[in-house]
Amino acid sequence: MKTLGYYNGKYDEIDKIMIPMSDRSHWFGDGVYDATCARNYKTMAIDEHVDRFFNSARLLNINLGFTKEYLKDLLNELVQKLDDDELFVYWQATRGGNGLRSHNYDKEQKANLWITICPEKITDKDREYKLTSMEDTRFLHCNIKTLNLIPSVVAYQHAKENNCDETVFHRGDIVTECAHSNVHIIKDKKFITHPADEYILPGIARAHLLKACKALNIEVEERPFTVDELINADEVIVSSSGDLCIRATEFEGKAVGKKDSDTFDRLKEYIYQEWLECTKK
Incomplete structure (x- = not known):
C-alpha cells in the first residue's frame, strides 16, 4: 500500500476511508493524538509515544477501551503493510458516542480509533x-x-x-x-x-x-x-x-x-x- 488509513477496525488507502459525520472530532475536536516515525518498519520510541497518548486520553477523560499492548501490536502490524519503509505514523482517539451533536458525553462509550501511515523521511540532520x-x-x-x-x-x-x-x-x-x-x-x-x-x-x-x-x-x-x-x-x-x-x-x-x-x-x-x-x- 502507498498509504494506509484505519478507522475502528477497517483500513484501506487513506483517501478511501470514510469517517462518520457524527464523530465528535468534527464538532468539537474532541480527541487526542500522537505520532512518530518508522524506518525499516520499526516504529521509533513506540513505548514512550503510546504512554503519552494514554496520558493525554486520561487527562481528557476519554475511555480508550483498549490496552497499550493492543495499540502497539496494531501499529506494528499496520506499518508492515506499506510499500515504503520510512514512514510517518499517526494515530488519534476521538471520544465515543456517535450520536447527535451534544456538548455532554457518555463516559462509558469507547473511543473511535484512527490511524494514518504514509511515506515520510525525517529531516536531514545537517539542515x-x-x-x-x-x-x-x-x-x-x-x-x-x-x-x-x-x-x-x-x-x-x-x-x-x-x-x-x-x-x-x-x-x-x-x-x-x-x-x-x-x-x-x-x-x-x-x-x-x-x-x-x-x-x-x-x-x-x-x-x-x-x-x-x-x-x-x-x-x-x-x-x-x-x-x-x-x-x-x-x-x-x-x-x-x-x-x-x-x-x-x-x-x-x-x-x-x-x-x-x-x-x-x-x-x-x-x-x-x-x-x-x-x-x-
Whole structure:
C-alpha cells in the first residue's frame, strides 16, 4: 500500500476511508493524538509515544477501551503493510458516542480509533532552520496532545509566509515551544529547556535529548528562558519526532547560535546514531 488509513477496525488507502459525520472530532475536536516515525518498519520510541497518548486520553477523560499492548501490536502490524519503509505514523482517539451533536458525553462509550501511515523521511540532520515568533495565546493545557491545533496551524503558516521553518511561541518574554516542535538553547556548555509543565508538550525527542545530555555529561537546566536568552544563546535547537535535533541559525531575520559546534555536534550525532540503531534491520 502507498498509504494506509484505519478507522475502528477497517483500513484501506487513506483517501478511501470514510469517517462518520457524527464523530465528535468534527464538532468539537474532541480527541487526542500522537505520532512518530518508522524506518525499516520499526516504529521509533513506540513505548514512550503510546504512554503519552494514554496520558493525554486520561487527562481528557476519554475511555480508550483498549490496552497499550493492543495499540502497539496494531501499529506494528499496520506499518508492515506499506510499500515504503520510512514512514510517518499517526494515530488519534476521538471520544465515543456517535450520536447527535451534544456538548455532554457518555463516559462509558469507547473511543473511535484512527490511524494514518504514509511515506515520510525525517529531516536531514545537517539542515539549518530559520525561526520567527508569535505571542503564545493558546490555552493552558499545552501538555495534552489534543486535536485542537488551530493556533499551531496559524503559527506554522506564519513561519512559511515569512520564509521560515518554524515559529517560536513566547508568553511575554518567556519562550515556550514552537508551532509543532520543542525549542532549546545551549549557553556556556549547558543545555537549557523549558520545564515539562502545562505550557509545553512534553516532546519525546526532547526527552531523548535530555537522556543524551546525561550520557554525554552535558549539564542540563530545565527552566523557563527568555527571548533575549534565545537570541544570545550559543546554540538554538529545534526538536520533534521528525526533526530530531535541528540547529536554528536565524531568528527574526538575524543570525543566532553557531557558537558551540562541539556541544551541538556531540548531541546531534548521539541522537541520530540512536535513531539509526533503534530502527536498523
